[in-house]
Structures are given as structure tokens and as C-alpha cells.
Amino acid sequence: MAEILLTFFIAITAAVPLGWWLARTLMNAPMPGESVFAAIETPLYRALGIDPARGMNWRGYARAFVLSNLVLAVTVFLLLMTQGWLPLNPDGVGGMSWDLALHTMVSFLTNTNQQHYSGQAQLSYLSQLAGIVTLQVVTPMMGLALAAAVLRALVGGRNAAQASEGEPRDVGNYYVDVIRLTLRAFLPVALALSLALSWQGVPSTFEGVAKATPVDASAGMSEQLIPVGPVAPMVAVKQLGTNGGGWYGPNSSFPLENPTPLSNLLQSVALVVFPMAVVLMIGPLTGRRRFAAMVFASMLTMSLALAGFALWAEQAPNAAAVGLAANGAHLEGTEVRLGTGLSALWSTLTTQSSNGAVNAMHDSLNPLAGLVPLVGMLINAVWGGIGCGLVNFIVYVWLAVFLSGLMIGRTPELFGRKLEVREIRLLSLLVILQPLLLLGLGAITLATPTIAGTSNPGFHAVSQVFYEYTSAYANNGSGFEGLGDATLWWNLSCVLALLAGRYACLLIPLAIAASLAGKRVAPVTSASLNVEGPVFAATLLAVIVLLTLLCFLPVLALGPIAEQLALGTTGATP
Amino acid sequence: MNTHAVLDTRGGGLRAALVFGALSIALAGLAYPVGATLLGGWLFPQQARGSLIEREGRVLGSALLAQPFADARYFVPRPSAAGYNPTTAAGSNLAVSNPALHERMRVDSAAAAAREGVPATRLPADLVSASGSGLDPHITPAAARLQAPRVARARGWTEDQVLALVQAHTEPPMLGFYGGARVNVLRLNLALDAR
Numbered sequence: 001m002a003e004i005l006l007t008f009f010i011a012i013t014a015a016v017p018l019g020w021w022l023a024r025t026l027m028n029a030p031m032p033g034e035s036v037f038a039a040i041e042t043p044l045y046r047a048l049g050i051d052p053a054r055g056m057n058w059r060g061y062a063r064a065f066v067l068s069n070l071v072l073a074v075t076v077f078l079l080l081m082t083q084g085w086l087p088l089n090p091d092g093v094g095g096m097s098w099d100l101a102l103h104t105m106v107s108f109l110t111n112t113n114q115q116h117y118s119g120q121a122q123l124s125y126l127s128q129l130a131g132i133v134t135l136q137v138v139t140p141m142m143g144l145a146l147a148a149a150v151l152r153a154l155v156g157g158r159n160a161a162q163a164s165e166g167e168p169r170d171v172g173n174y175y176v177d178v179i180r181l182t183l184r185a186f187l188p189v190a191l192a193l194s195l196a197l198s199w200q201g202v203p204s205t206f207e208g209v210a211k212a213t214p215v216d217a218s219a220g221m222s223e224q225l226i227p228v229g230p231v232a233p234m235v236a237v238k239q240l241g242t243n244g245g246g247w248y249g250p251n252s253s254f255p256l257e258n259p260t261p262l263s264n265l266l267q268s269v270a271l272v273v274f275p276m277a278v279v280l281m282i283g284p285l286t287g288r289r290r291f292a293a294m295v296f297a298s299m300l301t302m303s304l305a306l307a308g309f310a311l312w313a314e315q316a317p318n319a320a321a322v323g324l325a326a327n328g329a330h331l332e333g334t335e336v337r338l339g340t341g342l343s344a345l346w347s348t349l350t351t352q353s354s355n356g357a358v359n360a361m362h363d364s365l366n367p368l369a370g371l372v373p374l375v376g377m378l379i380n381a382v383w384g385g386i387g388c389g390l391v392n393f394i395v396y397v398w399l400a401v402f403l404s405g406l407m408i409g410r411t412p413e414l415f416g417r418k419l420e421v422r423e424i425r426l427l428s429l430l431v432i433l434q435p436l437l438l439l440g441l442g443a444i445t446l447a448t449p450t451i452a453g454t455s456n457p458g459f460h461a462v463s464q465v466f467y468e469y470t471s472a473y474a475n476n477g478s479g480f481e482g483l484g485d486a487t488l489w490w491n492l493s494c495v496l497a498l499l500a501g502r503y504a505c506l507l508i509p510l511a512i513a514a515s516l517a518g519k520r521v522a523p524v525t526s527a528s529l530n531v532e533g534p535v536f537a538a539t540l541l542a543v544i545v546l547l548t549l550l551c552f553l554p555v556l557a558l559g560p561i562a563e564q565l566a567l568g569t570t571g572a573t574p
Numbered sequence: 575m576n577t578h579a580v581l582d583t584r585g586g587g588l589r590a591a592l593v594f595g596a597l598s599i600a601l602a603g604l605a606y607p608v609g610a611t612l613l614g615g616w617l618f619p620q621q622a623r624g625s626l627i628e629r630e631g632r633v634l635g636s637a638l639l640a641q642p643f644a645d646a647r648y649f650v651p652r653p654s655a656a657g658y659n660p661t662t663a664a665g666s667n668l669a670v671s672n673p674a675l676h677e678r679m680r681v682d683s684a685a686a687a688a689r690e691g692v693p694a695t696r697l698p699a700d701l702v703s704a705s706g707s708g709l710d711p712h713i714t715p716a717a718a719r720l721q722a723p724r725v726a727r728a729r730g731w732t733e734d735q736v737l738a739l740v741q742a743h744t745e746p747p748m749l750g751f752y753g754g755a756r757v758n759v760l761r762l763n764l765a766l767d768a769r
């Protein structure tokens with residue numbers, strides 16, 4: 001319990017100033033270091049050929065987002081295919097196959113970082129830096145820019161005061177938002193974290209692999225290769241940017257990626273600090289401070305509930321070890337320096353925040369502890385990915401407003417703007433998309449054992465397959481890693497889930513918000529629905545829980561719940 | 575002024591997207607990581623190269639990575655699903671419900687019990703559980719104390735001498751509660767050899 005309190009205390013304490021900083025950045029307001037930042041940014045705007053003072057309507061904003069993504073998509077795909085012939089490749093890594101390169105590129109472009117390859121063996125230093133780190137820095141800021149555009153539209157756009165009804169609204173300038181967020185907020189924090197991690201023991205060098213001669217020759221290992229590299233800067237951005245894709249295959253369970261309890265604390269805080277700050281940014285950015293407080297309190301409630309449950313479920317000893325060791329902690333897949341508490345907490349924070357980094361192997365978690373990450377990813381708005389989490393949460397807010405409207409017999413409205421047929425139609429598309437993809441792809445895979453690649457038998461195999469698609473659609477990236485997923489089927493089917501989980505989930509809400517923005521604002525009366533109080537928050541949480549259960553309870557019952565019940569018969573319950 | 579006319583509906587066009595892509599790679603993909611790597615390496619040279627332990631110009635290993643020990647004169651690390659090879663590092667990824675996990679633990683448990691001369695139910699769980707990375711450099715203090723009598727016998731030391739060394743190499747959890755108490759196996763074994 002103490003580890004939960006310490007982590008949340010530090011994360012929230014850091015998120016408060018960071019949220020203010022993000023809001024100032026997005027409002028183009030003067031801030032400390034203004035002249036330095038401006039001196040860097042002005043030539044960049046000139047190179048792009050844009051006028052930073054000119055806003056975009058939502059279509060312009062969406063076009064800029066899609067086009068900038070396409071350019072990076074093509075570049076990184078080609079880089080991964082040809083890395084074998086390019087420089088910065090001291091260990092002689094070859095090019096990737098087309099389907100693996102496609103999956104890897106899409107996975108990082110969508111801020112997911114699902115990995116069907118093993119980092120240190122299949123990527124050159126150039127790919128890790130110019131390909132992976134580039135996307136790990138800019139894609140979370142692109143997501144945040146989209147969230148800022150949605151928020152601006154929710155309150156009528158930046159030109160709300162001058163524009164007449166039905167007129168296009170100014171939702172911001174995409175390139176200005178992304179460039180300012182990256183330079184003023186993300187990179188400075190990442191640099192500080194990178195240096196702190198180097199201090200704790202995360203490698204930070206351009207030398208190739210180190211060769212060691214182990215001490216005890218009789219143990220049969222004559223040489224141990226120690227992979228190093230520019231690891232620390234990448235680990236910093238993978239934690240801060242809700243990315244999750246690590247340098248080493250076992251991610252932050254690997255001692256060189258997460259050497260000490262202190263490095264683990266810093267990385268755990270980094271999992272959630274930006275998503276938390278994004279919520280705290282709503283207040284200054286939109287002037288709706290009480291709405292921001294409602295969102296933060298709702299997310300914090302879900303977050304603490306999941307964290308408490310995860311810690312409780314992972315306390316149970318490993319059922320497989322009964323009679324083979326003293327009754328003690330469940331350490332299969334867990335590191336001694338971290339222990340079960342820090343691993344259980346991390347497993348839920350990384351899936352609450354759409355990060356996907358791991359510090360223990362989720363495949364080996366106790367079944368109910370493995371259920372917690374799944375639930376976090378299905379909701380995908382506990383904190384959620386940077387920007388995307390807030391956008392997902394606003395979708396739940398619209399749904400709750402709609403249902404509340406039905407219950408009290410009034411036209412549903414948010415901030416005085418009515419949700420009508422067009423908006424509801426787009427919303428239902430989003431609601432259907434998730435179960436359609438997860439259950440549809442999962443059913444096809446499970447019905448075809450030759451392509452499933454599951455490594456564990458029984459109910460756990462269902463969990464493995466479902467986890468992979470859930471993680472892809474949630475743009476999370478963690479996995480039940482025993483799964484043999486480096487295949488054509490897994491690569492291509494995950495690409496589908498990844499793309500839908502990113503672009504549909506960001507662009508449809510932007511279209512809804514923009515459609516609302518141009519509407520006439522109804523005056524607030526005593527009969528209006530109050531979306532800023534505890535009653536609405538409770539309704540909203542109920543909507544989130546019920547919607548998730550309605551769609552996914554059957555598959556959860558077939559996976560982790562059945563697995564736990566089956567173990568129960570052998571006498572190992574928490 | 576009509577706001578409609580001044581809003582950009584094209585999103586900056588292709589040139590902006592192309593230049594943005596190039597600048598992203600230059601700043602986020604190269605300038606940031608190269609700068610951070612050089613700075614980190616300059617400030618913390620020992621950690622930056624992988625916390626290597628060197629004796630007489632030879633690299634013996636990394637203080638942060640497990641390596642295999644078989645001789646009875648040494649403490650033994652946790653089982654590894656990766657054969658202690660950092661380039662193929664991995665956990666077992668075996669589910670609690672998987673019979674293969676129980677079977678592997680049975681083999682590890684029997685070997686450890688025979689090695690230490692104790693019943694299986696006295697073995698600390700970390701000695702029969704593979705770590706997440708396969709390279710966990712630590713064991714629990716209980717697992718170290720359990721091995722002390724065997725190490726003492728093989729070296730002709732008293733048990734107290736070995737236990738004192740274990741004690742000196744035990745690191746407590748951070749702040750007393752954050753993380754696990756632990757003993758670094760490689761450092762402990764090197765300390766044994768240094769006596």
C-alpha cells in the first residue's frame with residue numbers, strides 16, 4: 001500500500017506544475033525561457049512555410065495530422081527495411097521482413113510500441129534513434145495536440161467570441177501545437193529523466209556490445225555478451241510518452257533498463273505524469289476548472305481501485321510452486337530488486353496509461369492480477385495515452401450525457417451544445433468498433449489454432465490472444481509475451497487494430513467536437529444537466545463499467561476468470 | 575473581418591508535412607538522443623558502459639547482470655529462462671496454470687534441495703522462479719543465507735564468516751518499504767574470492 005501512496009503522491013505533485021506548463025504552451029502564452037524557445041521555433045515555422053498566428057479549422061487540423069503521419073510512416077518503414085546497409089550499425093543487424101517492418105512502423109506511429117521483434121537483436125542504432133525514438137517523441141505530442149483541438153472545439157473554438165452560428169471554428173494550428181509541446185515540455189523533461197536513469201545505471205554509450213569472461217568457468221559459459229548503447233534517452237521517452245517500447249526485449253524488467261528501486265520509482269511516476277498533467281491542463285486551457293476536477297477525480301478513482309485490486313491479487317503465492325518451495329512471494333517473471341508489490345503496481349499503471357512498458361512478465365501474473373491490465377486497456381481512459389486518453393474519456397462523457405438525457409427526457413447537451421443525430425451516429429460507430437475488432441479478430445485467431453501461436457494451454461491461451469488485440473487497439477503495447485506473434489497473420493491483423501485504435505479514436509471525436517462547436521449555445525438553467533458534480537461522475541463511472549462489462553464479460557470469463565477458478569480447485573486462491 | 579477566410583483548411587499542405595518529418599528526425603531522433611547519450615556518458619562514465627566489473631584489464635561481467643555459477647564454492651543465482659545470455663534475455667512467460675511451469679519448478683526445486691541439503695519446502699521462492707529478464711543479478715537475503723553453509727563447507731570457512739559477508743552485501747528496500755531486500759550474487763562471489 002505504501003508503494004501506491006508514494007508513487008501517486010510524487011506523480012500528482014509533479015503533474016500540477018506540468019499541467020499548468022502544458023496549458024501555457026498550448027495557449028501561446030509567455031512563459032519562462034520565452035526568448036530562447038522562440039529563437040528556436042521561429043526558424044522552424046519558416047522552414048515549414050506556415051504562419052504560426054493562423055489557426056486551422058478541424059479539417060485543416062486533421063489533414064495536417066494525417067499528412068505528417070504519412071510522411072513519417074513512409075520514412076520509418078523504408079529505414080527499417082534497409083537498416084542493414086545504413087550506418088550506425090556496429091553489431092551488423094540486417095533489414096526487417098516487410099510485414100515485421102510494417103507492424104513495427106505502425107506500432108510506433110500509433111504511440112503503441114507493440115513489439116513483435118526483440119530490440120537489441122533486430123534493430124540497428126540508427127533505427128532505434130532516427131526511427132523509434134523520433135516516433136516516441138513526436139507521436140505522444142501529436143496525440144496531445146489532437147486532444148487540445150478537441151478541447152478547444154468543445155468550448156466553441158478559439159474564435160468562439162467572433163464566429164457566428166455554423167461558421168468554421170479555429171481549433172488551433174497543428175504544427176505550432178506539436179512543435180511547442182515537443183520543444184517546451186516533452187524534450188526538457190525527457191532529458192532530465194534520461195540523465196537520472198544514466199546515473200542509476202542505464203547504459204548511455206555509442207560503443208558496441210561488451211564482451212565479458214564469466215568468473216566461474218565450470219558453469220559452462222565462456223563468454224557473456226553485454227549489449228549496451230544509447231539506452232537511457234530511449235527509456236526516458238518510452239516511459240514519459242506513453243510509448244512502452246524498450247531497448248531490451250524484457251523491457252524494464254531487464255536490469256540494464258531499470259537497475260534500482262529508485263529508477264523504478266522514477267519510471268513508474270513517468271508512466272502517468274504526462275497523462276495526469278493533460279487532465280490538469282483542461283482547467284487553464286478551457287476555463288472549465290470544475291469540469292477538469294470532475295475528470296481528474298473520476299480517473300483517480302478508477303486508478304486507485306485497479307491498483308489496490310492488482311496488489312491484492314498478486315500477493316497470492318504462485319500456485320505452481322506449492323510443495324516445491326517455501327510459501328512466499330510469487331516471483332516467476334518478477335525481479336528480486338522490485339518484488340511483487342512494485343510489479344503489480346506497474347502492471348496496472350502501464351495499462352491505465354496506455355504505456356505498455358513492463359517490469360515483470362504479465363504472462364506469469366496470477367490470473368486475477370492479469371485481469372487488471374486487461375480491464376485497464378479495455379477502458380483505455382483511466383488516464384489513457386497522452387491526449388488519446390482524455391479524448392476517449394470525453395467520448396464516455398458524451399455517452400453519459402446522452403444516457404442521462406434519455407433518463408431525464410431532455411435533449412442531451414454538453415457545455416450548452418446539443419448532441420443530435422449526427423453526433424450520436426458517429427459516437428455509436430466508436431462504441432461498436434472496439435468489440436467488433438477485438439472479439440472478431442480474437443475469434444478468428446482462436447478458431448484457427450495453426451495461426452494462434454499460443455504458448456500456454458487452456459483458458460490462458462484465450463487470455464493471450466485477447467490480450468494481444470486489446471493491447472493493439474488500446475495502443476498500449478504490452479503483451480502476454482509467450483505468444484508467438486512474429487508471424488504474417490499477427491503482424492497484419494494487429495496493424496488493423498492499431499490503426500483503428502489510433503486514427504478512428506482521435507479523428508471521430510474531433511469531428512464530433514467540431515460539429516458541436518458551431519452550434520448555438522443554450523443558456524444554462526436550473527434544468528440543465530450539471531456535468532461537473534459528483535452525481536454525474538458516478539453516472540459516468542457506471543457507464544464506463546457497464547459498457548465494458550456488456551461487451552467483454554464473456555471473454556474475460558473464458559480467460560482469466562476461468563483460469564483463476566480452475567486454480568482454485570488446487571487450493572491456491574489469493 | 576471574416577474569420578472563415580483566415581482559417582487554414584488545408585493543414586499547411588505537403589511541404590509542411592515533409593519538412594516536419596525531416597525536422598522531427600533531426601531534433602527528436604538524433605539531436606536529443608545523441609546529446610543525452612554523450613552527456614550521460616560524460617557525467618556517469620562507469621554506469622554508461624553497462625556497470626562493467628573489470629579485473630586486470632579483463633571484463634568479468636556487469637554488476638547489473640546475472641551470470642551462471644556451478645562450483646559449490648559460489649553462491650548460485652536465480653534460474654534463468656534465457657541461459658543467462660543477455661542478448662536473448664527473456665522470462666519464461668509460463669502461466670501459473672501451465673503444467674510446464676510446475677514441471678520446470680519441480681526440476682529446479684529438486685536440484686536446489688539436493689545442492690543445499692534441505693527439504694524443498696525450505697527453499698525461498700526466488701530459487702525456483704525464473705526472473706522476468708532472465709538476468710536478475712540478485713537473490714533474496716533468505717536465499718543467500720540458505721546457501722551459506724554449503725559455500726562455507728566448500729571453502730573450508732566457518733558459516734559465520736560467510737554469513738557476515740552476506741550481511742555486508744545485503745541491500746535493504748529503498749526507504750525501508752519500496753522494492754525488495756536483495757543480495758548481488760556476482761559481487762558477493764567476487765568478495766568471497768577476494769578474501
